[in-house]
Structure formats: C-alpha cells, structure tokens
Amino acid sequence: MKKVKVAILGFGTVGQGVYRILTEKRSQLKQMLDVDLEVAKVLVSNPNKPRPHAAKEMLTNQIEEILDISNLDVVFEAIVGEEPAYQYLDRLIEKGCNVITANKVMFSKHGKSLQEKAAKHGVQVGFEATVAGGVPVIKTMQNLLRVNEVQRIQGILNGTSNYILTQMRARGMAFEEALEDAQKLGYAEADPYNDISGQDAFRKLMILSELAFKEQPDWKDVKVQGINEITSQQVKEATEKGMRYRHIALVQKNYKTGEVHATVRPELIDQSHPLYSIEEVNNAVAIEADLLGTVTLVGPGAGMLPTASAMVEDYGDLLTKTKTVISI
Numbered sequence: 001m002k003k004v005k006v007a008i009l010g011f012g013t014v015g016q017g018v019y020r021i022l023t024e025k026r027s028q029l030k031q032m033l034d035v036d037l038e039v040a041k042v043l044v045s046n047p048n049k050p051r052p053h054a055a056k057e058m059l060t061n062q063i064e065e066i067l068d069i070s071n072l073d074v075v076f077e078a079i080v081g082e083e084p085a086y087q088y089l090d091r092l093i094e095k096g097c098n099v100i101t102a103n104k105v106m107f108s109k110h111g112k113s114l115q116e117k118a119a120k121h122g123v124q125v126g127f128e129a130t131v132a133g134g135v136p137v138i139k140t141m142q143n144l145l146r147v148n149e150v151q152r153i154q155g156i157l158n159g160t161s162n163y164i165l166t167q168m169r170a171r172g173m174a175f176e177e178a179l180e181d182a183q184k185l186g187y188a189e190a191d192p193y194n195d196i197s198g199q200d201a202f203r204k205l206m207i208l209s210e211l212a213f214k215e216q217p218d219w220k221d222v223k224v225q226g227i228n229e230i231t232s233q234q235v236k237e238a239t240e241k242g243m244r245y246r247h248i249a250l251v252q253k254n255y256k257t258g259e260v261h262a263t264v265r266p267e268l269i270d271q272s273h274p275l276y277s278i279e280e281v282n283n284a285v286a287i288e289a290d291l292l293g294t295v296t297l298v299g300p301g302a303g304m305l306p307t308a309s310a311m312v313e314d315y316g317d318l319l320t321k322t323k324t325v326i327s328i
Contacts, residue, residue: 003036004073006315007066009043009088014078014102014129016053017308033316040069043079043088063088067095074098074318076311082106086114093117093125100126100314102307108203112210124321126314131204132157132283134306135299139317141211141287148289150212152252154274157204159281159301160188160195161227161247165266166279168235169244175228187281197226198247198264205249205262208285213253217260225265243268246275 006022008015022029022037030036039058043066044051047059060066063084066075075092077099079085085106089099093114101107107114107130118125128138132155144150156162160182167178179196182188194200202224209216227247235245246269251262269276274286274296283301288294300306 002034003038005038005040005069005071007041007043007069007072007075008039008078009063009066009075009085010078010080011042011044011051011054011059012078012080013304014307014311015042015076017304018076018078018311019054021305021308021312029312033319035319037315040072041066063091067091072097074100074315076315077101077103078311079103080105082109086110089114090117093121093123096121096123098123098126098315098318100129100311100318102129102311104130104200104203104207108206108210111207124318126311126318127207128314129307129310131207132285132297132299133159133301133303134310135283135285135297135301136310136313137208137285137287137297138211140295140297141208144287144289144292144295145212148291149255150253150287150289151255152250152288153205153208153212153285154248154250154288155201155205155208155285156246156275156278156283157201157249157285157301158195158198158247159283160192161198161201162278162283163187163281164196165227165230165235165245165247168230168232169239170279172232172236174232175230196228198224198249201247201249202264205251205264209251209260209262212251212287213260215260217251217262222262223265224263227266230266238268243270244276246273246278248275 008018022039042054042059044059047061082105085103107127115125131137163182164178167173206216245266248267249264253260275284278284284298286294286296
C-alpha cells in the first residue's frame, strides 16, 4: 500500500470537508483508490485559532512549509479569491505537485495557464468543484468532447439565486424577504453580492466556456444581470401564466463565424425549457452537443460535503490517469 502525502490550502467550509473525508474515510479510500492518503499540512490564516477537527501541529500559515514537504503528491486548494491562491498553485505545480481546486474566481482567470504549466511539469489539475459543486459537469463534458462538438451550455449555476426565486414563487415572498431567509439558512453570505448580482455564475460560466470551446468571450462583452430587480408581482404574474423566472447563464459558439457569445441574466421560461423544474438551492447544466443532443445534469451546487466530495473524486480520477504516484 502506497502512502501519499497531501496538503490542504484553506480551512473554511470546503477545506474542512476535504479534511473530514480524507480522515473519516481513510480506510475506505485505501480500498477504493489503493493508496493511503495522509494529510501532512493544512494552510490556514491563523494557526492559533482553535480548530477541533485538526491537530495544531498540522496547521501552518506559511506556504513555504507546504512547499518543503518531501514527496508531496497533491494539494487540495479551497482558498477564497484570486490571490494568493494562484501564486501558491503556480509554485506547487512548478515543484511537481498535482493540484485540485474549488476556486472558481481564480480558475476562471488562470485555469488555462495552470493547466499548460502542469502539462510541462508532468502533473495534473483537477477543477470539477469549481462549477456546480458536487454535480459532475466537468467530467461529463470532458467525456462528451471526445466525440461531440458542444454547441451551447445553459445553466443555473448559483444555488442562492435559485433558492430566492423559488421562495418568491412558492411562498409569495418579496426579494428582500427571500434573501434574508436564505441568509438565515446559510445559503447566502452576509454579503450576498456575488450571488445575487450574477458574478458567481459568470465566473463558473467562463470555466465552462474555456472547457467547451477552448476560449472565453471577452469578459467586457458579457452582459451580467442579477435577480435583485425582479418583483414579487412579476413572479406572481409569471406563475399565473405557467412560467417561471430562472437565473440562467448561457454560452454558445457560432462555428461558422467562430464567435463565442455569453449572457448571465434572469429569464422567463415555460415547461418546455430543460431548467424549468430546477428548484431550491439545486444547480443544473444543460449541455447541447451535435451528436448527443441535450443532456441535463442536476444536483446540489454547493455545501461542505458535495464540493469536497468532488475534489476527492478528482484525485481518484487523477490516479487512474497516472501510472505511478509518489510514495514514502
């Protein structure tokens, strides 16, 4: 049995979820993956803060301590924001370490360069958790692209916005009331701007665009509109007509002109639309391909265990693509 050293960058909700899976399911993962995963270090902002789930000697706020781990095979990155996450992963790849990220803000901008660098250094980058949490959108699209040409992607990529719109329709809530409800339940942050403005969905959409079309539209040309201007009266009138508001992120390519076009905005849809029935905090992605047609994936788009599970599953996929792993 090979023992593999791993590190975790960031110990918020997702980082703790990864740690929990790697420790609580260590025996099960040994059998499933044929490796013994040992968490060597966890990067945190304050190592003196009491953390009942991790031993203090395992915690550090110095990236150099992570870089100095001998035979470090993989790093799970769950830091919030573009920096210092990008520079950390860039250095770790240069060291010859595989990386798995859930950081959509960073990866939407730097994903291509990280993957190119990883290829040069003989390591891999996993990023399933950057889009739709535990829903296997990335793996599904990678499989489709072996034979199919993706033409269009539509998605509900932010569970907070979807929850708010659901409550406005199902319970007759005003926007502000539904947002407050989402915050109480932990679905929305104290500062919900990225969710309700469409910025969170936009970043995820750019990752899907890069994967599907090997390019992104010019960010300044993408119309991004949130849900905060939708009124309860509008929702009521739509419901009476059998229609629903959904916050839809869309990207498509015109293969004749080569143009990639994207929008993120609330749309009024009827029962014929593949995203009509998606409720509560669920995410969904409808992928339209030339041979397969339309396939729609639905599931929890966020949360500790769905997102952390996607990251650990990424490592399992990484192992199947790698003939050997670094062992001690």
